[in-house]
Amino acid sequence: MNEKQVRVRFAPSPTGPLHLGGVRTALYNFLFAKKNHGTFVLRIEDTDQSRFVPGAEKYILESLAWCGLVANEGITRGGAFAPYRQSERTEIYVRHVQTLLDRGFAYYAFDTPEALDTLRDQYQKKRMGQFQYNAKTRRLLQNSLTLTPEDVSVRLAEGVPYVIRILIPENQEVVFHDLIRGEVVFHTDNLDDKVLFKSDGLPTYHLANVVDDFLMKISHVIRGEEWLPSAPMHQLLYRFFGWEKEMPLFAHLPLILKPDGHGKLSKRDGDRLGFPVFPLQWIDPVSKDVYRGYREDGYLPEAFINMLALLGWNPGIEQELFTLEELINLFSLERIHKGGSKFDPEKARWFNHQYITRLPDEALAKMLVQWSLDRKKSAADGSDSIASSSCHSITDMNYALQVVSLIKDRITLIPDLQENARLFYSSPVTYDPQVKEKVWKTDSAQIITEFKTKAEQLTEWTPETLHRLVQDFTSLKKLKMGQLMMPLRLLVVGSNQGPGITEIAAVIGKEDFLCRIDAGLKAFE
Ligand code: GLU
Numbered sequence: 001m002n003e004k005q006v007r008v009r010f011a012p013s014p015t016g017p018l019h020l021g022g023v024r025t026a027l028y029n030f031l032f033a034k035k036n037h038g039t040f041v042l043r044i045e046d047t048d049q050s051r052f053v054p055g056a057e058k059y060i061l062e063s064l065a066w067c068g069l070v071a072n073e074g075i076t077r078g079g080a081f082a083p084y085r086q087s088e089r090t091e092i093y094v095r096h097v098q099t100l101l102d103r104g105f106a107y108y109a110f111d112t113p114e115a116l117d118t119l120r121d122q123y124q125k126k127r128m129g130q131f132q133y134n135a136k137t138r139r140l141l142q143n144s145l146t147l148t149p150e151d152v153s154v155r156l157a158e159g160v161p162y163v164i165r166i167l168i169p170e171n172q173e174v175v176f177h178d179l180i181r182g183e184v185v186f187h188t189d190n191l192d193d194k195v196l197f198k199s200d201g202l203p204t205y206h207l208a209n210v211v212d213d214f215l216m217k218i219s220h221v222i223r224g225e226e227w228l229p230s231a232p233m234h235q236l237l238y239r240f241f242g243w244e245k246e247m248p249l250f251a252h253l254p255l256i257l258k259p260d261g262h263g264k265l266s267k268r269d270g271d272r273l274g275f276p277v278f279p280l281q282w283i284d285p286v287s288k289d290v291y292r293g294y295r296e297d298g299y300l301p302e303a304f305i306n307m308l309a310l311l312g313w314n315p316g317i318e319q320e321l322f323t324l325e326e327l328i329n330l331f332s333l334e335r336i337h338k339g340g341s342k343f344d345p346e347k348a349r350w351f352n353h354q355y356i357t358r359l360p361d362e363a364l365a366k367m368l369v370q371w372s373l374d375r376k377k378s379a380a381d382g383s384d385s386i387a388s389s390s391c392h393s394i395t396d397m398n399y400a401l402q403v404v405s406l407i408k409d410r411i412t413l414i415p416d417l418q419e420n421a422r423l424f425y426s427s428p429v430t431y432d433p434q435v436k437e438k439v440w441k442t443d444s445a446q447i448i449t450e451f452k453t454k455a456e457q458l459t460e461w462t463p464e465t466l467h468r469l470v471q472d473f474t475s476l477k478k479l480k481m482g483q484l485m486m487p488l489r490l491l492v493v494g495s496n497q498g499p500g501i502t503e504i505a506a507v508i509g510k511e512d513f514l515c516r517i518d519a520g521l522k523a524f525e
Contacts, residue, residue, distance in 0.1 A: 012045065025224055306320075447483060
């Protein structure tokens with residue numbers, strides 16, 4: 001382990017919503033920082049103005065806050081290396097690119113985008129592979145390596161648009177150690193002279209990223225595998241600046257794959273396969289397309305984080321449920337997998353179910369009361385059955401607690417809480433015709449009426465006394481359980497759903513129970 005103070009960063013670009021792979025990168029950085037008593041920095045890499053998406057930065061901050069991944073330093077908190085938004089650091093990059101120009105590691109290139117496009121087309125047509133600005137081609141192009149110094153000065157003085165490119169050395173091997181992949185070797189002949197500074201006066205990601213990691217004293221760069229091809233160029237930049245000794249250690253995280261294992265999980269997969277790929281809902285500012293979010297779908301952030309932590313890392317023990325504190329204690333880069341991890345939406349639901357069933361009943365009851373109140377507020381049109389036809393107070397915490405204890409095991413996502421609670425707050429408005437067709441026989445009304453008379457006489461109203469009543473009644477009348485229970489459920493619930501009918505009866509109380517039977521019998525007359 002590196003001896004220096006651990007400082008890691010999450011450095012998203014505000015080019016759209018944060019994909020769950022991005023959240024996982026933030027999480028691993030966070031866990032690593034906490035584990036090593038280090039600092040977790042949040043930096044916004046917004047130098048690519050052409051890909052800037054309004055609202056994306058706010059979305060990233062909100063997502064991290066929802067997940068509890070709070071940075072100790074960065075754009076929200078400030079810190080010794082401020083500013084942390086790259087668009088506010090242009091002057092720093094101008095100075096640094098000048099150093100590279102002065103040392104001959106970078107050069108001006110005046111080729112117009114049209115000229116380069118033409119070359120790309122020609123290469124394609126002549127089947128010469130992909131055109132690259134590199135050692136083979138740079139000598140034939142319009143740059144400060146081919147033009148005279150006077151010509152370059154005149155062009156710069158006249159304001160002719162230019163970019164600044166890195167001068168990749170020929171025929172060298174770039175070797176570095178990746179903490180997850182081991183030794184990684186690239187040959188410079190396969191690299192191109194990437195743009196470091198664009199004609200709009202802003203740096204590219206490559207320059208800004210390396211300069212900031214150095215200036216912000218980043219000790220470990222933990223980021224997605226898609227940045228691995230850029231890593232050799234970043235190594236060269238450290239060398240060119242003379243910062244090799246201070247170079248951070250690198251760890252490139254494996255991809256998150258589609259559930260079938262074929263290819264990277266993309267933002268379109270969520271819609272296609274019916275699960276969210278974003279932490280929060282995202283409404284595209286241009287197309288107005290709505291993308292689902294884990295928060296809005298009813299996941300708990302703790303469950304989401306637990307699921308993500310195990311998507312590419314394993315603690316080497318059987319246990320699957322971990323608090324954030326436990327994750328911090330167990331986390332190590334060595335146990336991150338080299339291969340991609342298949343995303344399993346069912347497993348995500350499983351985690352949420354586990355977390356929901358472990359919540360105190362009070363927490364769920366509070367959610368239920370709050371939800372009912374919210375619905376009441378928004379149900380001015382009277383379309384909400386809970387708010388409009390309830391005979392139980394929606395603010396009654398004791399009642400909500402009884403409901404919760406009965407339905408808790410049936411909840412996977414938060415909306416299941418409301419769905420399962422509905423029957424406890426309102427009598428059926430309709431009766432499922434298919435269920436009726438199946439369970440309502442010619443003698444059902446008679447059986448139910450007789451059962452109701454017995455129920456009316458019951459003085460102690462508990463699940464046990466009700467259960468005994470059902471037993472006694474069916475054996476006395478020589479009925480099969482289903483002959484009583486199925487039509488009874490249809491009248492009380494309106495369908496064949498829900499927990500045990502005697503448990504429901506005990507919670508909704510005698511008056512409501514008998515009322516529902518009367519209403520049902522009347523409806524079926
Ligand atoms: N700005 C890059 C991104 O959007 C960060 C890559 C890195 O961490 O170096 O993912």
